Amino acid sequence: MPVATPKTSDVDLFADEVLLDPYPTYARLRDLGGVVHLPATDVYALTRYHVIRDALADWETFSSTSIGFNPMVNEALTGTSLASDPPVHTRLRATLTANLSPRALRGLKDQIDAKADSLVAELVAKGSFDAIDALARAFPLEVVADLIGFTGYARTNMLRWGQAAMQVIGPMNQRTAESFPIAGELYGWCSSVTADDLAPGSVGRGIFDAQARGDIPDNTAGHIIHQYLGAGVDTTIAAIGNILALFSAYPDQLELVRKDPALVPAAFSEALRFWAPVHAWGRRVRRDVEIDGAVVPAGAQVAILFGAGNRDPRHYDNPDAFLVERNPIDHLSFGYGPHGCAGQGLARLEAHAIIQALARRVERLVTGPETRIPSNITRSIDQLPVTEVVPA
């Protein structure tokens, strides 16, 4: 078969209108090819399910040394698990997940379930509230703060630090430039944080204890805490906000989960598939590589479009429908392979707890129009006014 160069499109992946609703753009790019060159940001976008999944598995060709879309952020992330390749990555990942894997988190389930249930009960009684502030932000912030042991200054700043840490992964646009100083505050705090700054008995303290024992190298504890906060806050907030908006928009789907609570994990997978919390993630191609019959040259910057792959009709039937019974456990929103989301176990605990509580206590959420603010990497709802809760 003759080898072609990838098709080209003038789409700017990081333009406001694309960030607000990327799905029409994803469909156009997917139709052009599994890989499409976008000169506006000089990236090669991966658009189809199998292309994305294969690239995520092939760390030797698709290096994580360029997960961000500007050189400053890639430089800043050098030496982290997120931005390194095996064999170095394997060791860093093990350190990162020692306290974060489902194995390590098993004891937390009851506590997280109880927290979600009491928060949802309180809001049902209240009847009107902003779903994002009162639930999608409040819940993960509390869970992550308690888990890592944030108090005082760090706890107050978690939300803006978490947002900025994701925003700066974008290309050097105005959003990125404005977010670098805030991401710098987080970096600065993590560089000087000590065990005494974190609550006794927390996972954060445990990481410092491991450092003191020599189980992990000197000066790594702060970096691990940086990654927990940078990666684990904004994305989880987006996912939980999406769940609330989707159950409000599709009450028949909430009804299915209410009738059969065994659908809770499937409902979360489907929410992640339907609206990917992460818009684009980078890789650097190490060698000339053929993708769907077109060659991407060595050294090229790749943009992985998880949301485009998740709606690929080549892989999912009726991909633009939100169907909790679909159970798409192979969705791409957590990535896949050696760099698959390290916090997905915690994300599942949090989201399952919220969905269970909703299914138990809510028949219907009546909401006003959602508001979105364009953001480079995380796609989330900014405000979602709940005007009435029909209790179960």
Added chain:
Amino acid sequence: MKILIDRSRCEGHGLCEEAAPSLMHLDDDGELVLDHDEVGGDVLAAAGAAVRACPVAALRLA
């Protein structure tokens, strides 16, 4: 065929157990145990589903 686990990658997410509960389970410590690693015939499809379900690509069939 045989199911192979890359222990350095397995983090105990448990999606394989959901996909193929007759072939594997997480023990009380959250470690993956293969109840049957030699697979063929009827259970090959379940083994393939478990391999595909692993979010960190820690399982393969060989």
